[in-house]
Amino acid sequence: MAPDRDEVAALVEPIVGDAGLDVDDVSVRRGPGSGETSITVVVDGEGGVGLDALTDLTRAVTARFDEQSWAQEYALEVMSRGVDSPLVLPRHWRRNRGRKAELVVRDADGNEETFTGRIGNLDDETVSIVVNHKGRLGIREVALADVDSAVVTVEFGEPSPAEMKLATGAQP
Template identity: 25%
Template sequence: MEFRKKIEELLHQFLAERTDLFLIDLKFSASDDITVILDGDSGVTLQDCLDASRAIEFNMDREEHDFSLQVMSAGLSEPLVTPRQFRKNLGRELDILLADSTKIEGELAKVEEDHITLVLRYRKPKEIGKGKVDVEEDKEIPYTEIKKALVAIKF
């Protein structure tokens, strides 16, 4: 069996046993440096990364094919890419860059299979008179329009 296919198969077998974890990315470099990025419904622990690494390494023969393996969790700097990741972050503030380069920030209120709904909160000028009024608006955004979505980090 081809090296890369074997790695993918071992990883998918591990994830089939650990249904609380899911794959975000699997990268292979030209020199067979493998990077696995995982996420989980309740986060990813160091032990989860070790278990995934062992599931791959203990079933591969380094004498047959040498490689390096790095298993990590998706950090805050990693964009959200799957509906499952969005679902895990319900109620959190997101910074979203749309395909047309528009930037939006809002609270993630709903996650569907084809779109998300953000609650946008902002101030706008009153229609009559001086001053501003607070506005709260729901905005549905299809996944196809999202170029990059990050959890907003607030201090």
Template identity: 35%
Template sequence: MAAADRLRPVVDTALDGTGLVLEDVSVTPAGKRRVVRVLLDRDLPAGDEDVTTATEPLSLDEVADATRTVEQALDASDALGEQPYTLEVSSPGVGRPLTEARHFRRNVGRLVTVHRESGELTGRLVAAGPERVLLEVPATKKVPARTETVPLREVDRAVVQVEFARPDPPKES
């Protein structure tokens, strides 16, 4: 069994009740040590309804608290053996592909490029549910602006686009 597979249940158990969920864990040799990388994200409530509001990113304090929790759990277990390790805990970056419905739900409000058999589509993710996503696609020279529904089963690949001048959220009156 790979080291990451042994660590996953230890980290999952440590995170119970914290409001965080384990996205990924990896172990990489680094000389006489190992680097244990743990990616966490906010746990979203289960449900079949579409999410239409942005999820708050993890704060530095939340990551620091999670790091202490994970470190204590790893030190108390024998999953890593006696070899020393360096622990790195963070949240997934924008370069990480969107592969599951929960990834889309966490990125509502962001600009997303979806690759599917019928072509590439870039638009603002305005809603995401367990089976589909809604994108607001801006107008081009030949096609007017539109809202397009994309079933998740049709998505081959999707990524969040980095925006340096992200539009402000609409102001409530």
């Protein structure tokens, strides 16, 4: 019998935590009939997650899974959050400070606005977003509860030094 998501999460969280990382997501998909179960574990860390760490985690999780009664047929994938992963938890915002993101924000009347800005300081309820309006920089405070979606955008050039100073809390 294949494991459920909660069982898998309970097995991997201590292993991932011991590596100084966080479990960001766990998914379990069962194959048709008595086929293979696909298990995906997504991890995240303060300084990102390197390939060596992913390899070590895969070995440790596989060893733990192989002790389980359901371990006859499964495929395991341990991966880091992708650049297109949504910013949902406060740690996602904090770990992406200084990066550009596209946000969809909803106001109290239900109106939706999409804008791009550089992620700045974060507190318990708000994130500061450095916005550039035709060359004029400003900081927009956004309540996390008002964010419908947010994702880091890929930048090909160097960010403006003035934007980076505002995003990291220093005055330009």
